[in-house]
Amino acid sequence: MFGIVxxxxxxxxxxxxxxxxxxxxVLLGIVGLGFLxxxxxxxxxxxxxxxxxATVIGALYSGVALILLAIASSRRSRVTTDPAPAAAPPPPPPAAPFVQMAEGxxxxxxxxxxxxSRRD
Known part of the structure; x- marks a missing residue:
């Protein structure tokens, strides 16, 4: 019990x-960005x-914001909403690297x- 606590x-x-x-x-990054x-x-x-x-700095921040929004929206489109089939078995747990090497x-x-034996 004490081990869990x-x-x-x-x-x-x-x-x-x-x-x-x-x-x-994050706070130090924001302060640094302000100084820059x-x-x-x-x-x-x-x-x-x-x-x-003002134009250059505004365009710079707007460009970075658009790039970040494009990255965020591209990741959202990859998410699938189809549930997995109920009868599908769960994947086996990955083996340790040494075990995989020995199996190979x-x-x-x-x-x-x-x-x-085929050659003979």
Missing amino acids: DSLRQDARAAARTAALASAG TVALWMFIVIVSTPLTA FAMGMQAGRAAR
């Missing part, structure tokens, strides 16, 4: 740590006018013996 506590701590690090990463936007604005204003800077070796040995 300890396992749940460790899982909760790991999930909390992951959520905290992901939140900090201001730096791009300053650079374009030095080279051109504020109107050009054994199948190769059998194929070689069969080929040799």
Whole structure:
């Protein structure tokens, strides 16, 4: 009983740590994006006018948004809504890589013996 509780506590701590690090990463990414936007604005204003800077930065953000929306919509179309047939058996669990390698070796040995016996 205590093992289950300890396992749940460790899982909760790991999930909390992951959520905290992901939140900090997103927040720092947004702050960094803000600074990069201001730096791009300053650079374009030095080279051109504020109107050009606003147009370039707006077009950049709009382009990234359209690309992300296109990626999101393409993934949604791949999802199938047809339920699996009720009589279909569940797929077998994947074997360990070493077991798969041993099975492949054994199948190769059998194929070689069969080929040799056909030749004789």
